[in-house]
Amino acid sequence: MQTDPTRRPVVMTPPTAQTYVYPGVGPSVPTAFPYPPVYKSPYGDVEAGFGGQPQLYPYIAADENALRWAFIRKVYIILSMQLILTAIVAGVVAFYHPVSDFLVRTPGLVIGMSFLPFIVLCPLYCYRQSFPLNLFLLSLFTVSLSLIVGMSCAFTQGKIIWEAALLTTAVVVSLTLYTFWATRRGYDFSFLGPILFASLMILIIFIIIQVFFPLGKLSSTIIGGVGALIFSGYIIYDTDNLIKRYTYDEYVWASVSLYLDIINLFLSLLTLFRATE
Template identity: 30%
Template sequence: MSTWQQTPGTGYYPGQQGPNTGYPSQNPGYPPQNPGYPPSQGYPPPQDGYNPGYPPAYPGGNPPAAGFVPPMNPPYGQVPPNSGTPFTPPPMQAGMYGTSYAEDPMQDEIKGFDFSEQSIRRGFIRKVYAILMVQLLITIGFIALFLFHPGTKHWFSRHTYVFYIALIATFVLLIAMSCCSNLRRQAPMNYIFLLLFTVAEGIVLGAASSTYQVDAVLMAAGITAVVCFALTIFAFQTKWDFTLLSGVLFVAVIILLVFSIAAFFVKGKIFTLIYASLGALIFSVYLVFDTQLMMGGKHKYSISPEEYIFAALNLYLDIVNIFIYILTIIAASRD
């Protein structure tokens, strides 16, 4: 037979044993195993080793080479006749940002970018520190304005309600950015809210710093810069994983909150020094903790690269709190 046709009145296909097939069964070990997929009418005879039970995906074309196994027929895991190893789909892998769904591995190459984990993390760290530097410059500008510009200091002493408005705004904006993930991820709203928070925090810190002596504020700023730089280098170099201390740090913050409430009723230089020293220590550890969360990699827990606003906000609050407690220590030691 020159074409693939069913033998009239028999119901048999070529290569399948049966009466009056007109086609000698040269390979009795290859009966069609998938009767739901009969060969197309008029299809040319198969080549050696090709299974007629599995027609090609392109009818009318040339028959595939010997040993060809169509990828979608039979289903995954089914062993086609004489195919050897069953086809196994590739395992699901984590997405680019730690998600559980698989992504197209060719998608990044098509776009022309290198989206490896290390390159993403390095770009994320640079972006966080760039935002943090802008926040610190704005804050330093407000502190310098309150310290070295007498007109601003005098005007603020007559309009103290601005301090309380700024203080309430910092809490509202902080809660909004912490609880609403979409608010801190969607640009440009995340930058707008972060800028408003930084301005409000700068007003609060500037007003608070104006009540201290200039040399004490400058000394506290210098010590804070040195401490934060040293702790950042330590966080990048140390083999200790501080991301495991989230529970311990939460308990330490609760204890610090109790101390702050007691500070309203217990007056004394020793108590103030203990409270300020404890606060500086806790937020110094928090700075290492948040830095390693931002780094990711070898640490158990890490923050998503999409959370660059949240990471910058955490580092900024750590530095601000370290500055406040160091300034309190200096002022209490002079009092």
């Protein structure tokens, strides 16, 4: 049998060894039959699909999660500016004696200023989505409420003010972190709305009765303690709404809700500490 001289023999050669680096395995190991290399996406966990941002709550879409985080950051920036402005205005009213003495000599002005936040709150709600009018009304509302906080601090010892401020900060931070942790695991706090509203109405009725039939320090202790519990619950409830329910153009009203929770918690603790001092 003769072979065809035009045909070349086929030579089987083993595959060339290649070097691949596997994460967490150690030094690279050459192998003839490597597994495909593992590539890490620069956009975070591809399977999770949230671009490196924590998932806010179960079954939220990736694009919705990113938009929601941007909305939350915007609200907290506005809220931080409100609290800084409140601290400055209240500090001037409380600790700059010419201002506090002037307010003491003009009780009518103090009473009128007490109604100003409620007057501004109505148009603020109506125009909460109208830029830039909503920011102007928000600034006016913050300043007017800051004056009330300053007047409350003007008749309080400095030690009590610092205690109430530090405790308010601790409560707000801890409850906010807890709410984010709980909602990520599927908890829902919308059921707190009717309970907190009913409790707040009862507290307001009790305060009105206290005006006409004062009970002394005991009633102030009850008002301060119950108020602190109610507004602590509102911090959880409004933070849950911030994560899940507010629309993206309601950033002003979301910041107003959390701002009122924090300020009322501070004033409740101030009342409680004054009564127990």
